[in-house]
Every structure is written in C-alpha cells, then in structure tokens.
Amino acid sequence: MGFLIQLRVLLWKDLLSELRGKELISMMAFFGLLVLVIFNFAFEPGSAEAAHLGSGILWVAFTFAGVLGLNRSFLLEKESEGLQGLLLSPVDRGVLYLGKLGGNFLFMLLVEALILPFFALFFNLDLWLLLPQLALVAILSTLGFTAVGTLFAAMSAQAKSRELLLPTLLLPIVVPVIVAAVKSTGQILEGRPLAEVAQWLKLLLAFDLLYLVVSFLIFEYVVEE
Amino acid sequence: MDWAIQVEQLTKSFGHLLALRGIDLRLRRGKFLTIFGPNGAGKTTLIRILSTLLRPTAGRIEILGMDLRDAGEEIRRQIGVLSHQTFLYNNLTPMENLKFYGTLYGLDHLKERIELLLEQVGLEGRRNDPVRTFSRGMQQRLAIARTLLHDPQVVFLDEPYTGLDQHAARMLEGLLGQMRSGQRTILLVTHNLARGLGMGDEVAIQVGGRILYREERGKIDPASFEERYFHCVEEGPAWDS
Ligand SMILES: Nc1ncnc2c1ncn2[C@@H]1O[C@H](COP(=O)(O)OP(=O)(O)O)[C@@H](O)[C@H]1O
Numbered sequence: 001m002g003f004l005i006q007l008r009v010l011l012w013k014d015l016l017s018e019l020r021g022k023e024l025i026s027m028m029a030f031f032g033l034l035v036l037v038i039f040n041f042a043f044e045p046g047s048a049e050a051a052h053l054g055s056g057i058l059w060v061a062f063t064f065a066g067v068l069g070l071n072r073s074f075l076l077e078k079e080s081e082g083l084q085g086l087l088l089s090p091v092d093r094g095v096l097y098l099g100k101l102g103g104n105f106l107f108m109l110l111v112e113a114l115i116l117p118f119f120a121l122f123f124n125l126d127l128w129l130l131l132p133q134l135a136l137v138a139i140l141s142t143l144g145f146t147a148v149g150t151l152f153a154a155m156s157a158q159a160k161s162r163e164l165l166l167p168t169l170l171l172p173i174v175v176p177v178i179v180a181a182v183k184s185t186g187q188i189l190e191g192r193p194l195a196e197v198a199q200w201l202k203l204l205l206a207f208d209l210l211y212l213v214v215s216f217l218i219f220e221y222v223v224e225e
Numbered sequence: 226m227d228w229a230i231q232v233e234q235l236t237k238s239f240g241h242l243l244a245l246r247g248i249d250l251r252l253r254r255g256k257f258l259t260i261f262g263p264n265g266a267g268k269t270t271l272i273r274i275l276s277t278l279l280r281p282t283a284g285r286i287e288i289l290g291m292d293l294r295d296a297g298e299e300i301r302r303q304i305g306v307l308s309h310q311t312f313l314y315n316n317l318t319p320m321e322n323l324k325f326y327g328t329l330y331g332l333d334h335l336k337e338r339i340e341l342l343l344e345q346v347g348l349e350g351r352r353n354d355p356v357r358t359f360s361r362g363m364q365q366r367l368a369i370a371r372t373l374l375h376d377p378q379v380v381f382l383d384e385p386y387t388g389l390d391q392h393a394a395r396m397l398e399g400l401l402g403q404m405r406s407g408q409r410t411i412l413l414v415t416h417n418l419a420r421g422l423g424m425g426d427e428v429a430i431q432v433g434g435r436i437l438y439r440e441e442r443g444k445i446d447p448a449s450f451e452e453r454y455f456h457c458v459e460e461g462p463a464w465d466s
C-alpha cells in the first residue's frame with residue numbers, strides 16, 4: 001500500500017507545482033496552437049483537403065506540445081535539483097517512473113483538451129458527437145507517447161544536448177503510436193463507426209502495454225549512472 | 226565492529242577518467258570525519274556512490290553493516306544528504322516540500338515533526354511562502370530540515386557552505402553542531418579548509434581519487450595541516466598515471 005501513497009504524493013507535487021507556476025501547460029498549449037494556426041493558413045478551412053489532413057495536423061500539434069512538455073518535465077526536477085532528492089528517498093525507481101508518467105500524461109491530456117476546440121474552430125468541424133471516441137483515442141495514444149517519453153526525458157535530462165536528444169530519440173520510437181492515432185482520428189472525423197476503428201485501438205493498446213512494461217523495467221538503469 | 230561506513234578498494238571510472246582510484250575508508254558510528262580535497266579530487270563522486278546515486282565500478286561498500294548493492298532502499302532510509310544543491314521545489318512552500326519528502330519516507334507524526342524542524346532552523350515564520358522567494362541561506366536551512374526530516378543515522382555533507390554569506394555560514398555551522406545528537410555519523414567533504422577545520426573528530430585529505438592522509442583533529446594544528454594539504458595537492462597522483 002505504501003507505494004500508492006508515494007505515487008499519490010509524487011503526483012500531488014507535480015500538479016501543485018504546475019498550478020503555482022502554470023509555465024508548462026501554457027507553453028505546451030501555446031506551441032500546439034501555433035502549429036494549428038500555421039496549418040490553418042496553409043489550407044483553406046473547411047475544404048475537403050483540410051478535413052482529410054485534419055487528423056494529421058491535430059497530432060502534429062499534440063506531438064509538438066508533448067515533446068515540449070516532456071523536455072520540461074525533468075527540468076522542473078533539475079531546477080529544484082529534485083531528481084537527486086527523489087532518487088535519495090526510499091522509493092522504488094519504478095514508482096518514481098509511474099509518478100512522473102502520471103504527471104506527464106495528465107498535462108499532455110489537458111493540453112490536448114485545450115487545443116481541440118481551436119482545432120474544431122479553425123477547421124470548421126462539429127466535434128460534439130465525436131467527443132467520446134476522440135477522447136478514447138487521445139487517452140490511448142497519449143499513454144503510449146508519454147510512457148516512452150517519460151523514460152527518454154529522464155535519460156536526456158542527464159545529457160548535455162537534451163533539447164535535441166529527446167525528439168531524436170523519442171519520435172522514431174513512437175511512430176507506431178502516432179500513426180495509429182492519426183489513422184483512428186481520421187476515421188472518427190470521417191464519421192466511421194467505432195467498430196471500424198477498433199483495429200487501430202487494439203494496436204494502440206498493445207503498444208501502450210509494451211512501452212509501459214519496458215520503460216518501467218529499464219527506468220532504474222537510466223537514472224542511476 | 227560498529228562501523229557506520231566501510232569502503233574497501235572503491236574505484237569509479239567515467240569512461241577513460243578514473244575519478245576514484247582505490248578508496249579505503251572506515252568510520253565508526255557517531256564519528257564526524259571531514260575529507261578535504263581540491264576540485265576534481267572525487268569527493269562528490271564518493272558521496273554520490275555512498276548515497277546510492279552512482280554505481281561503483283569496483284569495490285565493497287557497507288553502510289551501517291548493509292551491503293550497498295543489495296540494500297539500496299533500506300540504506301536510503303537511514304541516510305541524509307546535504308549538498309550545495311537543496312533538492313527543494315521552488316514553487317512549493319517549506320511545509321509542502323517537507324510534507325512531500327516526509328510522505329515519500331512514510332514518516333509518522335509528520336506534521337509535528339515538520340513544525341519542530343522548521344522551528345529548529347528558524348523558518349517557522351516563513352512556512353507558507355514559496356521557496357523561490359527565499360535567500361540562499363534560508364534555502365540551505367530548509368535543506369538541512371529536509372536532510373534531518375527522517376532522522377537519518379548517517380549524514381553526508383558535500384560542500385554545504387557554497388554560496389552562503391558569513392552569517393548564513395555561521396548559522397549552518399551551529400546547526401551542523403546540533404546535528405551531532407545521539408549516535409549520528411557525519412561525513413563532510415569540502416575544499417574549504419577555513420570552514421571545515423573547526424569541527425569534527427577526524428580529518429582526511431583526498432587528492433586525485435585517493436585518500437592520502439587521515440588523522441584525529443585534536444592531533445593536528447591548523448598551520449601544519451594546511452602545509453600538508455597543499456603538499457598533498459601538489460605532489461598527489463597525477464591524473465593520467
Ligand atoms: N557524471 C560524470 N561524468 C563524467 N565525469 C565525471 C562525472 N562526475 C564527475 N566526473 C569527473 O570526475 C572527477 C571528480 O569529480 P568530483 O567527484 O565532482 O570532484 P570534487 O567533488 O572533488 O570536486 C572530475 O574530473 C569530474 O570531471
């Protein structure tokens with residue numbers, strides 16, 4: 001039971017810290033929206049082209065915001081020199097990983113929820129009825145993305161060129177998750193039934209599990225030199 | 226016997242660089258040892274290995290009779306580390322920082338314990354202000370409270386004076402004196418001869434990843450120790466031998 005209390009207080013610390021500063025969320029949302037705005041100029045809103053490319057654009061925005069957030073996530077620990085503080089406490093490294101993952105997952109999901117209305121607005125889409133399906137895809141994809149992302153963020157937080165290192169390491173590995181996210185979001189936006197999307201969702205679930213288990217197991221070796 | 230720290234033939238390499246070259250070190254429970262050494266001597270590396278943050282390349286280490294390799298988590302429960310880094314969260318208040326760490330350690334009566342410690346380090350009036358508004362000296366005092374929160378048996382101090390002004394440094398010295406209550410063992414590493422020579426039971430000199438000298442503090446006089454120190458630093462093993 002002890003680890004649940006530890007997990008809760010790890011999350012509490014990240015959320016409270018972010019609530020006070022709001023730096024992470026606002027920066028992530030800003031860059032995500034920037035991507036949308038740029039693409040909004042590139043395509044005629046409401047055109048068939050835009051609808052077709054919409055899911056890709058949305059996930060570029062999410063991914064961009066996510067990478068930024070991950071880069072910052074251990075920087076918070078670094079600024080407070082907290083990663084060492086955390087590593088010095090009698091907490092299983094796996095629990096530290098899950099605590100950090102929980103924060104990253106929630107932050108990214110929140111930013112996605114902030115970006116989505118602007119996406120609907122810019123691309124002239126009525127998303128109300130599709131919200132449950134989109135939420136399911138977002139949750140599954142974001143979990144896979146942040147599961148690996150948290151591991152790599154910890155790894156690159158130790159390295160010098162961390163801002164570059166993270167995307168170069170992370171993006172190739174999460175390609176399956178992003179492809180599945182784009183495909184399933186596209187099908188949902190086209191109004192296809194969930195049953196048709198199911199194969200992509202199963203793929204997402206499989207990658208989530210794989211990434212979670214592997215990252216959980218190797219986190220310890222990443223943070224201890 | 227009753228050893229708090231036992232280190233045998235400890236080496237650590239970072240790639241080609243040998244940061245520690247065969248450290249042998251024993252410290253009895255309740256003793257206070259200060260290791261002096263110039264920059265790059267491997268002092269921080271030694272502390273980071275002893276506090277389970279860094280894996281040794283070779284050697285045997287026991288803390289409080291427990292093998293470092295298989296009792297990491299239990300050892301972490303019994304040790305406290307204070308360095309010039311504070312390990313605090315700037316957006317959180319002292320109460321919140323200590324509550325966070327105290328919960329990770331699973332401490333009982335946490336609230337009372339926090340109140341007591343904040344009083345001891347003279348921060349009870351600032352308990353609800355974010356740490357980012359604190360001076361360096363106040364942050365370091367809070368870091369002391371954080372270090373002692375779980376009543377550690379062994380305390381490691383790595384350059385705790387860095388960045389403190391005279392007043393804050395003197396206050397820290399007083400707090401370090403109080404730290405020695407009970408059977409607490411203290412290992413301090415520093416390059417600061419002026420600060421470190423005034424306390425502790427024993428002193429040692431580390432240069433180039435080796436411990437070259439060790440003596441009881443009562444048996445040395447500061448002037449000749451200083452001479453010996455600079456001699457060791459100049460004559461010490463070259464990096465690329
Ligand atoms: N993580 C690391 N990677 C590579 N080299 C390191 C690392 N940590 C320390 N060193 C090197 O090991 C040597 C000892 O460093 P350190 O233990 O910090 O010395 P001190 O604390 O005595 O000044 C230095 O040459 C330093 O550059």
Ligand SMILES: [Mg+2]
Pocket residue numbers: 268269270383384
């Ligand atoms: Mg050092």
